[in-house]
Amino acid sequence: MARRKDxxxxxxxxxxxxxxxxxxDSKGLNGLTARALANAIxxxxxTIYNFYRDMDALVxxxxxxxxxxxxxxCNERTQGLPLDFSKVRALAYAYVDFAHDNxxxxxxxxxxxxxxxxxxRLPAYYRQALLxxxxxxxxxxxxxxxxxxxxxxxxxxxxxxxxxxxxxxTLDGRLNLIGVGQPHEMIxxxxxxxxxxxx
Amino acid sequence: MARRKDxxxxxxxxxxxxxxxxxxDSKGLNGLTARALANAIxxxxxTIYNFYRDMDALVxxxxxxxxxxxxxxCNERTQGLPLDFSKVRALAYAYVDFAHDNxxxxxxxxxxxxxxxxxxRLPAYYRQALLxxxxxxxxxxxxxxxxxxxxxxxxxxxxxxxxxxxxxxTLDGRLNLIGVGQPHEMIxxxxxxxxxxxx
DNA sequence: CACATACTTGAACAGTGTTCAATAAAATAA
DNA sequence: TTATTTTATTGAACACTGTTCAAGTATGTG
Numbered sequence: 001m002a003r004r005k006d007x008x009x010x011x012x013x014x015x016x017x018x019x020x021x022x023x024x025d026s027k028g029l030n031g032l033t034a035r036a037l038a039n040a041i042x043x044x045x046x047t048i049y050n051f052y053r054d055m056d057a058l059v060x061x062x063x064x065x066x067x068x069x070x071x072x073x074c075n076e077r078t079q080g081l082p083l084d085f086s087k088v089r090a091l092a093y094a095y096v097d098f099a100h101d102n103x104x105x106x107x108x109x110x111x112x113x114x115x116x117x118x119x120x121r122l123p124a125y126y127r128q129a130l131l132x133x134x135x136x137x138x139x140x141x142x143x144x145x146x147x148x149x150x151x152x153x154x155x156x157x158x159x160x161x162x163x164x165x166x167x168x169x170t171l172d173g174r175l176n177l178i179g180v181g182q183p184h185e186m187i188x189x190x191x192x193x194x195x196x197x198x199x
Numbered sequence: 200m201a202r203r204k205d206x207x208x209x210x211x212x213x214x215x216x217x218x219x220x221x222x223x224d225s226k227g228l229n230g231l232t233a234r235a236l237a238n239a240i241x242x243x244x245x246t247i248y249n250f251y252r253d254m255d256a257l258v259x260x261x262x263x264x265x266x267x268x269x270x271x272x273c274n275e276r277t278q279g280l281p282l283d284f285s286k287v288r289a290l291a292y293a294y295v296d297f298a299h300d301n302x303x304x305x306x307x308x309x310x311x312x313x314x315x316x317x318x319x320r321l322p323a324y325y326r327q328a329l330l331x332x333x334x335x336x337x338x339x340x341x342x343x344x345x346x347x348x349x350x351x352x353x354x355x356x357x358x359x360x361x362x363x364x365x366x367x368x369t370l371d372g373r374l375n376l377i378g379v380g381q382p383h384e385m386i387x388x389x390x391x392x393x394x395x396x397x398x
Numbered sequence: 399c400a401c402a403t404a405c406t407t408g409a410a411c412a413g414t415g416t417t418c419a420a421t422a423a424a425a426t427a428a
Numbered sequence: 429t430t431a432t433t434t435t436a437t438t439g440a441a442c443a444c445t446g447t448t449c450a451a452g453t454a455t456g457t458g
Contacts, residue, residue: 399458400457400458401456401457401458402455402456402457402458403454403455403456403457404453404454404455404456405452405453405454405455406451406452406453406454407449407450407451407452407453408449408450408451408452409448409449409450409451410447410448410449410450411446411447411448412445412446412447413444413445413446413447414443414444414445414446415442415443415444415445416441416442416443416444417440417441417442418438418439418440418441419438419439419440419441420437420438420439420440421436421437421438421439422435422436422437422438423434423435423436423437424433424434424435424436425432425433425434425435426431426432426433426434427430427431427432427433428429428430428431428432
């Protein structure tokens with residue numbers, strides 16, 4: 001059979017993306033196999049390769065969608081808040097909360113590619129999504145704490161890194177054994193000390 | 200053939216570990232396949248399974264060795280230093296330097312297991328190595344900055360997390376695009392601000 | 399020298415990503 | 429309508445993966 005026309009190409013690509021994300025949410029990245037995905041969408045493995053060069057390219061697309069979802073989530077959680085320290089804190093909370101609520105997708109964001117070779121650089125739209133998110137953080141720092149532009153970039157980077165570390169530490173079962181506290185407490189501690197002179 | 204006695208069991212296990220680490224250093228975790236390792240040690244895949252339940256168990260053992268190596272490295276780099284802020288900074292430097300010098304092994308430390316199922320908890324000796332490293336950090340914080348025990352534990356956790364985040368950010372090519380500065384600069388910024396009241 | 403033990407092998411199985419000729423349905427042309 | 433072209437889909441195939449295990453052989457023991 002061919003040209004089943006059950007779905008337009010656009011629909012089918014959306015279906016692939018959506019089903020892949022569902023599989024990741026329930027079974028993790030390791031559960032996302034070409035055959036499992038094909039089965040989920042009611043097609044055969046070959047069809048996936050009409051839309052993606054390889055499975056890594058699909059995962060990149062999923063990660064892009066996750067980044068945009070994260071961006072929207074952070075935006076919603078900070079919208080309308082007064083432009084002060086509380087907004088910065090709300091942003092940090094939003095980041096870890098998203099990671100905890102979308103654990104598997106967030107892990108996939110930082111999981112290595114299937115073939116370790118960094119042959120295929122990230123597509124431009126992916127990099128843009130990442131830069132958007134970063135710029136969002138920087139803007140909030142500048143607006144809420146009156147941090148000069150030069151400093152804000154540096155601090156945004158560092159806070160991003162620290163937030164990432166906190167999230168990994170509280171999510172990863174292997175590291176959690178240290179007896180890590182609640183992520184919100186760690187964030188409070190980080191912001192209170194690191195941003196001491198700006199409160 | 201059997202009982203080749205080219206190596207005692209102890210030697211052979213050491214050879215497996217050593218060769219596996221070499222493969223990871225050169226080809227990354229994805230390059231570490233049972234057959235590639237078997238070929239490297241001059242045996243067949245089956246032999247590996249006399250020493251490890253599965254490949255994940257082997258990787259756990261490698262990670263344990265890496266943790267101990269990291270511990271020794273941090274110890275050497277901080278030994279004999281005056282018990283002040285400079286020692287804390289040296290410790291932080293040591294951590295990122297180790298990660299950069301042993302990039303592949305460090306990435307393996309935090310890579311997910313091959314089969315996502317968290318069926319097999321970490322062995323006790325692994326957890327102990329992790330706790331030792333953590334305690335080391337905490338001790339230096341207490342000794343060098345006169346931080347009360349209760350606070351030191353919390354701060355050690357947070358600094359660990361932040362260090363981890365900084366290292367990921369500066370090592371991972373996908374995140375590096377943000378235009379991250381040198382890790383040492385980020386560490387200086389983190390310590391200077393976060394530990395402000397203790398300098 | 400014969401026996402038992404313990405280790406190593408290599409084939410086999412089920413799974414993986416990926417490719418691609420064959421095929422059949424839809425779109426188009428006659 | 430019918431014939432032809434275009435295009436989406438298939439499913440078999442290939443080269444890998446981890447893992448198991450009966451068979452066999454070199455060593456240690458009696």
